Amino acid sequence: MYQLECIECGQKYTDSEVVYTCKCGGLLDVIYDYSAIQLDMERLRTEAPSVWKYKALLPVEGKPVSIHEGGTPLYRCDRLAEKIGIKELYVKHEGLNPSGSFKDRGMTAGVTKAMELGMKTLACASTGNTSASLSTYGAKAGLPVIVLLPEGKVALGKVAQALIHGAKVLSIKGNFDEAVVLVRQLCDEEKIYLLNSINPYRLEGQKTIGHEICDQLGFNVPDRVIVPVGNAGNTAAIYKGFKEFMELGITDSVPKMTGIQTEGACPVTKAFKMGVEDIVPEKNPETIATAIRIGNPVNAKKALRAIYESGGCSEAVSDEELIEAQKDLAQLEGIGVEPASATSIAGLKKLIDSGVIDHDEKVVCVTTGHLLKDPEEVMNISTKPITVDANIEAVRKAVFSR
Numbered sequence: 001m002y003q004l005e006c007i008e009c010g011q012k013y014t015d016s017e018v019v020y021t022c023k024c025g026g027l028l029d030v031i032y033d034y035s036a037i038q039l040d041m042e043r044l045r046t047e048a049p050s051v052w053k054y055k056a057l058l059p060v061e062g063k064p065v066s067i068h069e070g071g072t073p074l075y076r077c078d079r080l081a082e083k084i085g086i087k088e089l090y091v092k093h094e095g096l097n098p099s100g101s102f103k104d105r106g107m108t109a110g111v112t113k114a115m116e117l118g119m120k121t122l123a124c125a126s127t128g129n130t131s132a133s134l135s136t137y138g139a140k141a142g143l144p145v146i147v148l149l150p151e152g153k154v155a156l157g158k159v160a161q162a163l164i165h166g167a168k169v170l171s172i173k174g175n176f177d178e179a180v181v182l183v184r185q186l187c188d189e190e191k192i193y194l195l196n197s198i199n200p201y202r203l204e205g206q207k208t209i210g211h212e213i214c215d216q217l218g219f220n221v222p223d224r225v226i227v228p229v230g231n232a233g234n235t236a237a238i239y240k241g242f243k244e245f246m247e248l249g250i251t252d253s254v255p256k257m258t259g260i261q262t263e264g265a266c267p268v269t270k271a272f273k274m275g276v277e278d279i280v281p282e283k284n285p286e287t288i289a290t291a292i293r294i295g296n297p298v299n300a301k302k303a304l305r306a307i308y309e310s311g312g313c314s315e316a317v318s319d320e321e322l323i324e325a326q327k328d329l330a331q332l333e334g335i336g337v338e339p340a341s342a343t344s345i346a347g348l349k350k351l352i353d354s355g356v357i358d359h360d361e362k363v364v365c366v367t368t369g370h371l372l373k374d375p376e377e378v379m380n381i382s383t384k385p386i387t388v389d390a391n392i393e394a395v396r397k398a399v400f401s402r
């Protein structure tokens, strides 16, 4: 009922092959015969959202390796909307997945596939959250995990997760893009299953963000969805979720897909502004948002196609702008996110200010990871706690001082 297909040359591969990219080098997509898919409409209307609610649209036969991923809240954010100057704003907070990022949606699908394929060891290169998630799902599945991290460039909470869930953690003396090259070679030569987002099954799990947004809006489609962009898989995946619902006649439109990067790491934004599908890799990407500190995003072509096809756009924000958005989310809406996640809000603000986004649009911003992933960044951008002697006069004085 499904196959893998190259997005460049159309070459097909069966779902029993361990393959990540086409012989021609192109990215692979999972394709379905939608006419053969029977959706239980009663279940669709009544069951609470979660990744596996949409199992009929996922390329997995057996029992999922699952610890309840997805089903994250879609918050209506009126205070933040008022500050930014837009009528209807929602935040889909993916930081509330089991390991604290949307990566869990992809990993539940990808690790389930690894079990089906009979793979014995799992690996990834990661800016942090992919490794945290893979370590979590590897533990649940009972499979050993190897993760390659760029030394000194991964937020503390994410390293802690990989360690406690029992992964073998390698700190590579290089950046993320270099770690990706190494892990791909390792997996090819040692028959280890690769779970970077080049793996098409991971993106299938992530497309359920699109399904859930529709579902939570009463099977309506927002005008626009704004997503932080690193390796660019999520932008493409979410778009696919919306397209599928349209294909199945559940909805009748797709949102304008809008991808946000940082000024220090924005090959996708640059390609969009030039109107092309191919990025020019950046050698030394740099940003406080370590999750998207990526110079050579593997899924850029898929994401750019989604952006062009949906009539969306891409913009880059500064670290200062994303820090302001991170504080606004936390202080106006009670939503705690890590730096990369705040780029969706910072990008929205920038695109409203420049007139690209209309005040009347109904917008969903995706926040990709939880605040506690990166406590060090928070301490660096916040005023320090006030140290006070343990007596009431000192406490009162501190409370009323300015």
Ligand SMILES: *Cc1c(COP(=O)(O)O)cnc(C)c1O
Residues within 6 Å of the ligand: 101, 102, 103, 129, 130, 197, 228, 229, 230, 231, 232, 233, 234, 235, 291, 292, 338, 340, 341, 368, 369
């Ligand atoms: C992985 C990640 C991203 C980037 O997602 P891509 O699919 O690689 O574009 C953004 N934010 C956070 C918190 C992430 O973990």
Ligand SMILES: [Zn+2]
Residues within 6 Å of the ligand: 006, 007, 008, 009, 010, 011, 022, 023, 024, 025, 026
């Ligand atoms: Zn091909």
